[in-house]
Amino acid sequence: MFSLILIAVMSVIVFALLLNGLSLLRGPDLADRLLALDTMYINSIALLLVYGIYVSTQLYFEAALLIAMLGFVSTVAVCKFMLRGDIIE
Numbered sequence: 001m002f003s004l005i006l007i008a009v010m011s012v013i014v015f016a017l018l019l020n021g022l023s024l025l026r027g028p029d030l031a032d033r034l035l036a037l038d039t040m041y042i043n044s045i046a047l048l049l050v051y052g053i054y055v056s057t058q059l060y061f062e063a064a065l066l067i068a069m070l071g072f073v074s075t076v077a078v079c080k081f082m083l084r085g086d087i088i089e
């Protein structure tokens with residue numbers, strides 16, 4: 001029963017990723033596309049965590065942590081580029 005719930009949760013997260021991909025392609029502005037990309041990496045973290053629970057291994061948790069760190073740094077870099085036009089001062 002628990003595995004069926006995890007599969008259902010993974011399918012909902014994949015559907016959310018597809019909707020975020022559509023928003024990423026359709027977004028009229030760079031800020032909208034950045035927000036869709038941020039939501040995509042958060043959903044991919046959630047998908048990795050749920051899949052890690054499903055297969056009972058800790059490898060996916062470490063991958064999710066790595067994606068979280070890289071996603072934060074890339075978001076800060078793109079926001080700084082959007083505000084100032086340059087990343088390094």
